[in-house]
Amino acid sequence: MNGFFVKNEGLLKFYCIVARITGWLVLSVGCLAAASHSLALYSRIGNREALQAYLLQVPWGMIVNFIPAGILALGVAQFIRYLFDSDYQQGWILRYGQQILCLWAAVYCVWAYLVEIGFISPATTKSWWRLIFLLPFLGAKVLALVGLGQILRRVIPVIDESRTLV
Amino acid sequence: MNGFIEKNKALLKIYCLVARAIGWSILLLGGVGIAILIVKLCKIGIGEGILIRGPLGIFQRSWFILMTTGLTALGVAQFIRYLFDEDYQGGWILRNGQKILWAFAFLVAWKGVSMVFVSVSRYGIRDSLLLVLSIALFNAGKLLVLIGLAQILRRVMLVIKESRTLV
Numbered sequence: 001m002n003g004f005f006v007k008n009e010g011l012l013k014f015y016c017i018v019a020r021i022t023g024w025l026v027l028s029v030g031c032l033a034a035a036s037h038s039l040a041l042y043s044r045i046g047n048r049e050a051l052q053a054y055l056l057q058v059p060w061g062m063i064v065n066f067i068p069a070g071i072l073a074l075g076v077a078q079f080i081r082y083l084f085d086s087d088y089q090q091g092w093i094l095r096y097g098q099q100i101l102c103l104w105a106a107v108y109c110v111w112a113y114l115v116e117i118g119f120i121s122p123a124t125t126k127s128w129w130r131l132i133f134l135l136p137f138l139g140a141k142v143l144a145l146v147g148l149g150q151i152l153r154r155v156i157p158v159i160d161e162s163r164t165l166v
Numbered sequence: 167m168n169g170f171i172e173k174n175k176a177l178l179k180i181y182c183l184v185a186r187a188i189g190w191s192i193l194l195l196g197g198v199g200i201a202i203l204i205v206k207l208c209k210i211g212i213g214e215g216i217l218i219r220g221p222l223g224i225f226q227r228s229w230f231i232l233m234t235t236g237l238t239a240l241g242v243a244q245f246i247r248y249l250f251d252e253d254y255q256g257g258w259i260l261r262n263g264q265k266i267l268w269a270f271a272f273l274v275a276w277k278g279v280s281m282v283f284v285s286v287s288r289y290g291i292r293d294s295l296l297l298v299l300s301i302a303l304f305n306a307g308k309l310l311v312l313i314g315l316a317q318i319l320r321r322v323m324l325v326i327k328e329s330r331t332l333v
Contacts, residue, residue: 012317019310026307029300066304073307076314083321136191137232140239143185147242150178154249155322162325 012084019077027070034063064111068104075100086163090156101149105142112138178250182243189239192232199229230277234270241266248323252330256323263323267316271309278305 037058044051071093078091093100112134237259244257259266281301285294 015310015314015317019314022303022307022310026303029303062300069304069307069311072311073314076311076318079318080314083318133195133228136188136195137235139188140185140192140235143181143188144235144238144242147181147185147239147246150181151242151245151249155326158329159322159325162328 009084012080016077016081019073019080023070023073023077025070026066026073030063030066030070033059033066037063060111064108071100071104083159094152094156097152098149101145101152105145108141108145109138175250178246182247185239185243185246189236189243192236192239196229196232196236199227199232203229230273237266249326260323263319264316267312267319271312271316274305274308274312278302278309281305 041051041054041058044054074091075093075097078094081088082090082094240257241259241263244260247254248256248260278301282298285297285301288294289297291298
């Protein structure tokens with residue numbers, strides 16, 4: 001395995017830099033969108049109708065997808081660096097990876113309830129077909145995130161062991 | 167690590183069973199979506215009416231996301247089983263995980279390029295610049311994550327195999 005790292009060190013370093021830049025950009029766009037829509041929602045708190053109308057227009061997908069995607073890109077870059085650079089100590093995303101993934105699963109559940117099942121969507125868009133589609137999809141996503149958290153928690157000590165052995 | 171696995175083996179087994187059941191059901195729903203798409207293609211060919219508007223349309227429009235989520239759930243379940251069951255050699259998804267992730271990366275790139283192309287042709291470069299930039303950025307992030315995960319999977323499987331032989 002070390003042979004591969006030595007051979008491709010330049011490429012892996014380049015990958016990490018690009019992933020970090022892209023990750024920060026995606027995260028920033030997501031945070032910016034979240035902040036601006038929060039401000040807009042806050043300004044409509046007194047007016048229930050305007051708030052309801054605005055909630056339907058908010059691009060939830062951009063907020064819910066961009067922030068986790070940015071963190072994921074940064075986490076993958078940290079993991080790859082952790083694999084090939086034996087002096088590198090885990091970054092904060094890797095150290096708190098399990099908690100971040102569990103938080104992501106929880107946020108996703110709340111978002112799915114609010115936007116897809118709950119009060120934001122108009123009643124006309126809800127149907128049994130939509131629920132049949134959504135429930136297993138939600139279950140799979142939450143299970144995958146929790147499972148990835150468990151994998152991360154187990155795999156890091158194994159890598160640590162293999163580092164000390166080499 | 168072994169202590170934790172011994173303690174929580176029953177829980178991990180239940181997790182794997184549930185993840186497999188849900189993963190397969192999602193793949194099935196994705197398969198329904200693809201079947202509807204193929205039937206439509208055979209009937210009317212590529213055109214405006216290819217996407218159906220009825221309740222089943224949600225499966226047809228979301229087949230890609232259904233397939234990727236189903237495969238991810240199954241892959242994670244296989245990986246967890248690979249961690250706690252020493253006799254388990256890894257299922258098909260885990261053995262071909264790198265190729266599957268590369269295939270996903272290719273599809274994400276293709277989807278990103280086609281979305282950019284559609285946006286530019288519909289609204290023009292000036293009007294769709296922000297949209298195009300956000301699509302490109304998001305898909306670049308996704309692409310990098312998938313390529314990185316493919317590399318991580320390849321290395322981590324080897325490390326786990328080594329640690330198994332040491333114990």
